[in-house]
Amino acid sequence: MVIVKMMINLTNSQTSHFKQVKVGFSWTTFFFGCLPALFRGDWKWFFIIALIEIIFGIPTIGFGAGIIGIIFSFIYNKLYINDLLSNGYVAADEASNRILQSRGFTINK
Template sequence: MAIEVNLEKYGHRKKGFLGFSWTSFFFGFFVPLIRGDFKWFLIFISPYLVIVILTLFSLTTRTYNEDIVTVFAIFSLILRLLTSLVFPFIYNSFYTKDLLKRGYLPPEDDDYSNAILKGNRYLEYTNKDLLDKEKMERYRLIIEQYEKERKNNNITLIIFFGSLIFIIVFFIFMASY
């Protein structure tokens, strides 16, 4: 589960996320589309568009070759696996960093969002923060809790992907008989 942080700009609120994106793992390019993040939508969908264009091109040429279509099918499968395994690990971080670059900041009174973003070096601590010992102690406790949640999330990821690999290997083994 990704960690949510609150961000706002001129009263307009958005959620930022940190950690593995289960939604982009399961729903792929629909996540940036729904979030209105068109740059990442194009990045997510571009491998599919390239595959479709190449496949359509190979089908419409007069020198139709089944081997070329097979290569494109294998290439598209590999590309789909790579995108579904790589993008969920990086998307939330890039999305949140992009919101911060566009001027979205956590509300001043939201210690949780401030602590998470500053503790993970998305934002810098201000001199006011550093001088306020009570606030720094609250931030430290929040960051410790965040680290515990992140460890639990990592264990969940390891179990999920380990089980998935086991199932795939099991079916490959059974299919070989």
């Protein structure tokens, strides 16, 4: 069995920033909760995930925070990519464009 990391390349033509982003399940979010969003500089989702983990983690002695981490593991990368696309990033190459289209992302032209 071959495990393929599906990475895409995004670029912002206005700022000349380049980002390589993983598409699909977020193992880092699974293991570290809101910290991957913090390290990516994604302040909005860092605070949202942290707040939800605190709200559900305190009354359940941490168990609820783990459940929230599992849920966000499935959706965080998609949320992050959608935010990048809405902030002017576009696929940097044809392969990234095909991956985005196959995963149902709205592509900015």
